[in-house]
Amino acid sequence: MLETERLTVHVGGVRAIDGVSLNISAGTVTAVIGPTGCGKSTLLRTINRMISLLPSVRIEGDVRLQGASIFTSGLRVTDLRRRVGLVGADTALLPGTVMDNMTYGLRVSGQWRTERARLTRVEEALREVHLWDEVKDQLDGPAEGLTAGQRRRLTMARALALGPELLLLDDPAAGLDPVATQRIESLIYTLRQRLTIVLVTNSVRQAARVSDQTAFLWLGRLVECSPTARVFTTPAERLTEDYVTGRCG
């Protein structure tokens, strides 16, 4: 459902992504691992074109979603971002209440015009991230009042409410305690049944636990991309083996 073809991205004169060709099929979780600065976030930000908010970005190669290039002029970038959600550990809460956060994307999309339709979407999305029972009584309270783990799931629910086909997660469990981390991981596991997920993570173990295939990036290049079981048992490259066993990187 998602292919990148010899994708090269220059950010501010740095080649952050260098000729990456990836193939991701529908309904799978793809983990992207690699040392810090290897271009993981840049890859995700290119896939939903958030990267173009930065000045001086140059992109070569192509990214195809359901067979169509995301760079064609016919595709509106706002529509693309609704179809491809991006949530990271540093994704900001919007000002206002939990409800304000949940309905923002729905309101600006121009669909879900009625209050009733929006509420249904909000409840579905909050249930999907197992947050509904925890926050259903404080929907009109400030979003800042939630715990770190709840906020992280709120930003995920906010993106899920828009009904994306592809969800990009940038180290979603970074800085969370083991319990909150476990919740997010089980969430990824269940979400896979209905959408495609690309999970960037700095935790090799997390990649091993939740993903179907694992891509290993090194200095912007794709070293290898194989089924997770193989990456962690019999990787094709020496570099991959060293990284996943903690001998380098």
Added chain:
Amino acid sequence: MPDMLGAAVLALAASVAIAVGVALTLQRVPQGLGGLLRRVLGLAGTVPTVVIAAAVLTALSASGVAASVGANPMLLVVVVVPVLTMQCDRIFHGVTPPLRDAAAALGAGSLSIALTLVLPAALPAVAGAALASGAQGLGALLTVGLLQAATGSQPDTALLSPGGEAFGLGPLVFIAGTATLAVSTLVGIYVEDFAEGSSWTTPIDLVIAWLSALPPLVYAVLLVAVVTATGRTPPDASSAALLFALLLGPHAAMAVRSALATVPASLREASRALGASRRQTLRSLVLPAAARPMVRYLTGAFTRATLEWLPFVAIGMAVSHPSALPSWVRTLGVRWMPLPGLQVHGLATAPPLVMPVVPPVIWLLAGLSLVAVWLRPTPDSARERRS
């Protein structure tokens, strides 16, 4: 002129030394007291230099001291120090916390932190602030000098009855002010939220910052020169309204920008990631979040422009309609020695203020502010966007 310039340079150097010293000391005083001092300083620093200059010159004239820039360039120190100290404090404060914490954790004392870390990191910004406030101070002193000359040597006879055709200013200023606010708001929004990454950003940025750093005297003199060149008599209601618009515009645009910059880039990014367009992000997220600071900053810009504008209105009135001038303005004093290069012709016979040739000191002031703006630190919003 060269004598005066040399003295002004000396005065500016003294101001910088005082301001940097005070601001560095402020960084080291304890929280509570420091906060109080900082607030007082912040208040003093937002008073337009022309007001400080008027207060100082009036006080000196009243006590019989020869009070004019020509006679005593050290006046510049008094006028420049409050503003410059506030700006230095702000600059150091911006540089300090992260650096200071890191250095203190490595065992550095506060004096060595100030000298080895804070001062070098802040140097260009301090130089910029010094030049800008120097130009502002010099401009303000010259303005008050003009005002004194115009009011002090007037024959006290009524040329025109007050309330006659003299100044239909009210409506004109209202129209000019409103139009200027509208245009500057749009410009501010464009530069802060729409121009990112376009090749226009830097030049527009620079021009707005420069225009708002220009001493008001520069606008006034250039306006008089232009109006005179078109064959009209300068101090009339429409040129007064135009001057107000010129003084307000850049301040207002800067105010709008600063207000928008209080909204963190991460919020804009979150909104864009949820499929909102730039326009939707502006309307439903950025403007509501920036509304309060925007009202506050715009009020400040308005007050400031008004205070800067009034002396010129007074000068214009003194020259063309002396009887319409409130008597307290006339008490501002007479001890003004005209500067070479900046002369008011024929004041005694009360013809209009004629300055068809722009005096060199005006070009000097304009040049100083341009260099100052060029040295200024990158605005926070731009820095955040790049990271």
